[in-house]
Amino acid sequence: MKGIKGVFKYLFLVVLGLFLVIGGPVFGENKPGDFLEAGRVFYQEGRFFDAVKVWQQGEEVYEKEGNFVKQVLALSYVANGYEALGNLGPAFGAIEQGLKVILNLEESQEKSQVYAKILMSQGSVQLARGEAEAALNSWQLAEKVYASLDDKVGVLGSQVNQAQALQSLGFYRQAKNLLENVYEAQKLQPDSLLKASSVQSLGVALQKVGDLQKSQEVLEESLAVLLRLNAGNEQGAVLLSLGNTARGLKDYSRALDYYHKTAEIARDNLLKIEAKVNELSLLVELEKWGEAKILVEEIKPEIGSLPVRRSAVYAMVNFAQSLIKIPDAEKNLPEVAKILANAVQQAKSKQDRRAESYALFQLGSLYENTQQLKEARSLTLQAIALAEAISAEDILARSQANLGKILKEQGEIAAATNAYKEAVETLQTLRRNLVAINQDVQFSFQESVEPVYRELVSLLLDPAAVPDQQVSQENLKQARLVIEALQLAELDNFFREACLDVKPQQVEKIDPKAAVIYPIILAEKLTVIFSLPARPLQYYSTDLAKPEVEKVVDDYYQSFNILFPTAKRLELAQKVYHWLVEPAEEELAASDIQTLVFVPDGVLRNVPMAALYDGQKYLIEKYSLAITPGLQLLPPQILDKSNLKTLTGGLTEARQGFGALPAVKLEVENISSEVPATVFLNQEFTEKRLQERLLSSGYSVVHFATHGQFSSNPEETFILTWDEKIKVREFENLLRSRSREENPIELLVLSACQTAAGDRRAALGLAGVAMRSGARSTMGTLWSVQDLSTAKLMSEFYEQLTLTGVSKASALRHAQLSLLKQDRFSHPFYWAAFILVGNWL
Template sequence: MANRQKNATPDSQLPNLPKIAQLLANTVKEAHSLGDRRAEANALLSLGNLYEQTKQWSEATNLTQQGLILAQATITPDIAYRLQWQLGRLLWQQKEFPGAIAAYDAAVDTIKSLRSDLATINQDIQFNFRDSVEPLYRQSVELLLQSQAGQPNAKILDQARKRIEALQLAEIDNFFQEACLEGKNVILDQVADQENPNTAIFSTAAIFYPIILPKQLQVIVKLPNQPLQLYSTNITQEEVEKAVSKLRKVLVNPTATNAVKMQSQTVYNWLLKPIESKLSAKKVDTLVFVLDGVLRNIPMASLYDGQKFLIEKYAIALSVSLQLQNPHPLVKQPLKALIAGLSQPPADFPNFAPLPAIKSEVKSISNAGVATTNLLDQQFTSKALEKEVNSFPFNVVHLATHGQFSSRAEETFILAADGPINVKQFDSLLRSRDETQAQAVELLVLSACQTAAGDKRAALGLAGTAIRAGARSTLASLWQIDDESTALFVGDFYQQLKKGNISKAQALRHAQLKILQHPNYRAPSFWSAYVLIGNWL
């Protein structure tokens, strides 16, 4: 009893809700009399939130609507989106689904209008993304899916995945503190529904959109020429994150193949098991994932169905959004690669080990019949790379050097002989090329990079790098691999591409299988780290 009293909050320290309500009501009046509409809208937001906490839905709704009228009249979007969000929650509680969905939609639209201001918005207004924005999107998706009342609706499913896409684009913008990706591309569904016009490459793709909600993992799937489908697993976000974190830990351990199989089968059962028979019936050979949250930290190639790894059955690619830039295969174009490699990291980066096999990696690309221009070791500086990229018509840029992906843009970089090239500098390196020219950068390869240790959202840096580079496809590693197996992998990947009758995703699969079948490199830690982002054709 004494213990309980010791740890309990004294009554004197408990919030006095009526007193707080009175203070807020007075603040509303004062702000109104002073003509400070921003302060008045803010106080109405807080007062409405207080009534929301005490489940006085009608009063809370009324106050929130008053605040919203003020915020919209005074053009204060940073307050307006919070009021719209609050209104959505209140109407949801009252089972008014159409009104709640409209309020959430309005909040998301307001956030979109703020996207271009992320870099310049006042520091006192700037919001913490994870706390202030991400829950809005996730709740919105949860509301949309709940509103179906057990009857899947293709329109609502489409809206739900677009909402998750909007979240991912907002995450990227927040990563760079500026708006980065504007839609002017082809919708993934159109690529999945059409047979590849180039008969030399036939690819049948299914597209997966896993969505992590607080108490469920929902998966929306697009099969060729089929309406969107939905299935779900009742599992909390915390459990998903724990399982994925466990899998990631064993994946990088070359002696833990059995543990990988056990852990990855759990994730396979969530994402693919409910639809595996339909994939087979539709003769799907390529899986494209638009991954959510922590799922980006693990390679889908490593998922295990109880008998085979996913890569043994399908070619696999990732997409950052629901759109694809210039969805054409890399066919009958002579491959011209600019290769920059650094076998010895700069002295002030002692945490990065030498990469002695880089010379064999470069040689393996040349041996595959690719025309190469090389910047090796001391020749590989940021200025030399920029000069070469913009002087010659390369369609492949291959960077064989250490790099790190982080959830912070300033900690996402690749190493050159003169130091790190930050992700924000990729603009000047690659984006200055005209993407419409015949020799646009079709493929960026980052062969010795890794995600930052202990950073749950580090794969955000990989997505950011892929976008910032402006290449139509990016091939990168989620963790650093033995560099001798990397040289074998890279050689086979380019040999396949050079044939000209295979998609990039299929070339990646072939190279991964070659490593998987090698007696020294069968463990998933060697072959599964590579991921292809963007155009998989």
């Protein structure tokens, strides 16, 4: 997604609009040549260096004139300009100077107005410096000042900024609630261009915290205000934002329509080109090559004549990225190089170091693709130096990874490994803000983040890359940590926020009878690291290209259809068993391992491990099994069998387009016969009723017997209640009465859900539910199983769960084996779908 203006830039222009467009007691009337107004024009055009120069001139003039209020305001604008340029030191210096001046001013409304403005600027710079708590304090103080002035727009603007700081601190629910309050307050404001602009900035902020549905609603309201005002010129930017939100929602046809409309109505040529570049990148993503090539020819004549500003640099770079991805891109390479070189020069001419760094990185990537490695290395090192100087971690991480790629191709493996390590470290520091990166810069998780982790693992596990041809324990430990970090990064990307802060646990301290298996899908091989209690890490590999692994896994998943030939299914099950488990068999037996804990990677998350086959037995016949996104668990704890109080809800009747589940009644009756249970069925099974009950009584187990779906899209990951779908992001609200650390739910069971058909990353949704619920363990299903067999399995599971010394993983194993032994339910379709995610004790 590209072309979205930053939230802070919008709010800065909103505040500028208050003083410079509307006028007021601080400044009186604007005059031609006014320094503040001239700087504002430059800033709006993306000419940040020119804006800073003008405001600095104004600051000197105002100081000589004794107009200290205007001097302070000029200094706050200088800070905003320096921040936009990435020069945070001078930005903070301007803030400090302004605060010193304002302390000497007499109390007045004008002083309060400017004090609030400089506090807003201070918070923006503090957040850019990574000081989120200080930024929050600055904006909270600004809100108080605005409230004392009865400045409703200022209050709302400071609250939008506070939401950004809260998100950076990890308080996502508070950020979302604050933004929703802002939205409700905005509705009460009279229609104006200022309201439309601030509502649009709110829509962008909601997009950044991952609330795409609300973002769309808010942006549509902004557009409605502009339509009521008959303000045609201002509609283009909102339509562009709507297109980006629709794209985030994977509503691609609507996104393309918004981009078309933006290009049609935009009078500003740069906005028109931005819309076309966004449309082109989406067409490329969708592999609509014919339409993409037509659009390329429309953009080419215009891309080189854009005004010199940052957004133009980004548009050129993003256009070049799309050109490279189009089939037969070789013929475009000279033109791509020319476009990128022009982008570098434009950024340099305006001393815009962030834009220059981004353009240099892309030009270095192009030279690497064409094997001009010396030039690629030089350009990439320049990009790194600039990105480090201005703390542009998003550009820095990608440049470090590109340097690693170049060094590897030059045969400098140790240096390449170090470069990739630095890239991963940078990405880890970015973890909370990865989704809030300036979206004028193309930043795809699957293209820009995931490969960095995998390439580092590949280098760490490459015997040819070390002198003795043996992978060291240190490298194995690092590789394991990197792949676990990737697992969490994928969940962050799924939620569009950093979803969990955790500490690794040692296997032997969790369970001395458990082994942990890490299958890792690399470009040309499938590697498995396995960890045995009190033993060195070990690994083995199979030479397999990633597409081959994915094809076999997809076929294996499809083989659980009852009509699929048994012999072929067992052949596929044995092949995957050979990859993942067979090389470790002797070690597992020698260590008397009883539980296998898989940390599955990529498409392997969709693999029903229970049905892997060694030629004679299924894996579930030999071991209890569990799945985890890594040993990144809540503090492990054995289930307290004396307190198996269960809250059970479900649907037996058809609802919201989903079929009836008549055996659910038998399922909940069986559960109630095994453990103390409170039951809500059908009309009683609502989110409100569930939440009320959770608030009033402590339940160690929560069991939902209802339809649901796990998807790689959080908007499509839900469980069905009587009156609505509870989406994955709402689980935290539903279960918020429970403390994650002190009193978590021990087990969440979702017995009738399924992974989305054809979605290779769908099991992310199940992992996401497990994380979001705050439960120590979550049991779910990889496909929608027959409800009578599920009722029987659940009855056996809860009976086992009450027995002393039986873990959750062992209880599930016995329940699965009970179906396997019945002729009617012996096919793995009935029992293999059930998986336990998280703590298996």
